[in-house]
Amino acid sequence: MEGKGKLVGWGTTGVVQLTSTGVVIKTPWKGEDLAQCRKDMLTEARVYQRLGRHPRLVGLLDWGPEHYTLTLEYMPNGSLRDYLKADPNGISAVQRLIWAKETAEGVQLLHSANVIYCNVGPRNFLVGGDLGLRIADFSGSSFDGSRAVEDDIFSLGSTIYTLIIGQDPFRELDSDEVETRYAARTFPDVTDQSCGDIIQGCWAGGISSAQEVVDILAAKLLTAKEKEQSARCVETGSGSS
Template sequence: MKYILSPIISVILAVTILLIVRRQKSINYAPESEISLHLAWKRISYSELEEATNAFGESNILGSGSFGSVYEGILSDGLNVAVKVFNLQLEQVRAIKSFATESQVLSTIRHRNLIRIIGCCSNTEFKALILEYMPNGSLEKWLYSHNYFLDMLKRLNIAIDVASALEYLHHGHTFHIVHCDLKPSNVLLDEDMVAHVSDFGIAKLFDEGESTAQTKTLATIGYMAPEYGTEGIVSTSGDVYSYGVMLLEMYTRKKPTDEMFGEEMSLKSWVSHSLDENRITEVVDTNLLGREDENFSAKEKCVSSILVVAMECLNDYPAERISMREVVARIEKIKVVFLAR
């Protein structure tokens, strides 16, 4: 009997080992982009997205970038959404990695000032994330379109919203998340003008204890911290620097890449000089601060305080920049003082 059982047991063991090896290989070599399919999101078919966006028509485009395009759509249940379609034709590896990174980050976080993912659609030829729709568009649109205007209080609220989002990313978990590409076009506004940080395609997640990493990921020129641009060093301090640039932009209505800036002068040095000379009215958005304003003095003090916070975010040395926790506390205090005028 033992001579019969021995071969049978050997066959069973061989089959078991083969199955384990195959399963291990499938785990090890599963493409990173497929990880998102196991998340508890709503699975939406390509045909439904095609119908929701009028076949991804030009009239539905909300914006485009190197990653692909974002379309407005209405799902079959009536929900208004933004469909972020990744361009797999150009730089396919980069596009798939961006999809995987954004999926991973958005599945990990939840905060009122971060864009929320509703679902996904993914196959070998098409990858898209379905996000909550932001009817008031981007902060960039509100800063530079002639038909839109942000008053002092709205700018303060948006500054606090974005700072709160970054505070959560940097300090709200046992691990840190670095956005890596903060700029006005990645800040979206809902129907109540509440700001939501979006576009996590090149974000970095750090395990507990990690604080920096080196990467070849490209951020946007003008917003990246010096150590990022020269050495590829990524840290939460890099986001603080980008936030400082955005804060200057919000109150001067000047892009860091404006043609007036070059090797001799930057947005940072231009504002810094105005603060040193106590002449901030020369750099602040004229629509926001004019000497004929009834509350000119209170507005001037408010803007001056904001610009000081921005400059503390823009220290050339990462270790000497203030944290987003401190930024939130400082700007909330500035808002209280302004409202008490």
Template sequence: MRLHVRPALHKQSSSLILITDTTGPHTGLVVLDASSNTVIKKPFNEEESSQYVELERRIYERLTERGGHDGLLRYHGVVENGIRLEFAPHLQLKSCSDERERGGGPDTTRLRWIIQVAEALRFLHDAGIIHGDLTSANVLLDAGWNAKVADFAGSSLDGSPLLVASPASYQCPESNTSVKGDIFAFGSLVYEIMTGQEPYQGRDGGDIRLLFASKTFPDITHLGDLGRIIEKCWHGRYSGCDSLVRDLKGIVSFFLSRLQIH
């Protein structure tokens, strides 16, 4: 079920505000409860989509039992036939990636988002969860402009099959139901954050999958050290997120030291 928050609010007379109807075959609702500044995610069609909300509930409860993480939305429990979550008022990282294509946004902020997502991904993997649909549409921005990984309605829990398929630009040619599959998608996410475009944006999905299967990826030389990390993500050279986070923090430390010099 694709329960993506869209940047369009439709006001209603009560304290509940419909944020979005979701797209795709499994529709659902994300509703802002203005009285508590939280969102409620619930199935639009009980027969078709209740399993997705139930899976997301189980995942959030496990994450909460493990102490939660700053890179994830806070879980506020079950409500009626849905779940209640922290509201991220700046909505999707996707909109900021689009702004990047127009030349907006400082690199320091984008590097912070990249590390926040990587650390959240490490926490998920340690909890036995594969996201399976990590894209800029599924990373939200909270009131402090911090990145929050979201939407586990189709994720893998303890090796269960994924219930969603990610866009071709984020699909690992080997397996999406794996740590390396998530890290591959993370590489595509970093590419989009820094360039404002998905890998091979505008190309047919089938063509993109063939390119990825032949290890043919977009040029990343202009992204320097960060490009080399993206390349390692795409080529499956990270076995887990520990070394990925370590490499990213090394780049950020170097970047900040150069800013201080200048």
């Protein structure tokens, strides 16, 4: 693999390197899987080109069709999954709601362009320098009705669970057992949890669109910010008396 900079990530499709100019270049793996990796990179480029620029999207700076390379803006805070693990107790409830809303906005952006993500999860949302989330890695996405939205909505519910609860659903079980429980429509109890209605709705089919999740979270976020502001006013008043 030709070095283009500092290695900052990798996956099944290719490697991501940070260059001296402050951008990242994603390059497909070489070897026997090169043809498939190039196909996946082309899919990712098509998604970026279809969506254009958006606050919930990592910015595409260049597509190199000759070598199937993507040049993208750098997200200095890494993935949402890594950020949550690094500071689990330092993230406020309001910030978690903001991120939950932003994950739903990212999924809705894709669905509005007839793109099914097929890979919704905390590892594929990146945290920008402004702490805003950007959705990334579209190599496994599908276009124009080739897949249904339900899988994305289900995974969105699991992502919001991880954000709000602070751990993955059924963390204590192996992946096969988790899949078995999901297939049997058995889910973690979220009755008394913040956003439990959204999570359960995504899992059980009561919520049918990412936009519905965005709208519900917008209302919850407004209420949470009002409560936070009221608490600050009380603290300020108590401190000055």
